[in-house]
Amino acid sequence: MLEQSAQITLFVLDFFIFVGALGVVFFNNIIYSALFLGLTFLSVALLYLLLGSEFLSVAQVIIYVGAINVLIVFAIMLVNKPEFDKKDMIWVPIDLKSFCVNFILFSTIVTMIVTTPWKLLVNNIDVKLNSLNFLSPIAKIGYQFLSTLVLPFELLSLLLLIALIGAVIIARRELIEDT
Template identity: 55%
Template sequence: MNMVSLPETINSPILYFLDVGILLGGLGVVFFGKIIYSALFLGVVFVCVALLYLLLNADFLAAAQILIYVGAINVLIVFAIMLINKPETKINKKKITFGDILSGFSVFGLFSFLIIMILNTTWLQPTLVSQEVKNSFQSIDIIGIHLLTDLLLPFELLSILLLVALVGAITIARKEISPKI
């Protein structure tokens, strides 16, 4: 993939900023105690990944990332957290067990194995692609034409399914508990 035609002095800091945003957002998802904060940090990760797609000239992927992951998945997670409305419970600090130590060594071993495999892998070098082929793969117009001609029926059925799911979710959320007589 070709990166956005920005000078290297601008492109590299943006890339590093997005990488740090993804890393810190991921750590925020894992280490924050309140689940709502974890969901919000997950949104930060999704937005940083979308901006990374924009930096790599994958504008359709960036738009899909924002619409699907930030606009749908992350909002759904936040709504689910808010609908559950479970009171916060204090977590008792426990002593480190043998299972915790075993899990830590397993994760460290898998991470080390992954790093070794990444460093020893021969990566393919990017090849030059003609502008004609590049436009055929990244054209939003072609995707839109296929969605509204060849794939119109599945597209409409999916929209009806999502509408039914939305109405069902609203019905469940608004349902009041009737008093027992």
């Protein structure tokens, strides 16, 4: 009986994935396409849950349904603005104070990255990770994110912060131009 209910659930999820994919392709309104893309991502996350991979399911919901779909909607909102003439753009030269602060910050970060003994840290963490065999796979992934993969993790968070600041600057520029 459990096998039959799992097959029915699989067919229902396949149907929602198929309908969501068709909605993405065939709707003329791009907002509706983005919503159907979210339906497709959510159905794939439920499929991961059905297959017993809870971590992939949660990651699918957080990354794709949450972040990527919201990013697509924001991109659509920013793209659907009236055309402007290039001569209306105002170029502001870089302020000397902000250049100095950014240069000092960049130099400090590069110095910290170059002078950190990464090899010693990685070897020490691998020994600790091998001794923690009783941890669940999700705990091991989290441990690696905050140990051996800390540099790419931090660089990704810095990249996301830069994208967020850029989106705020673009939105404020439009708000100032409208008033």
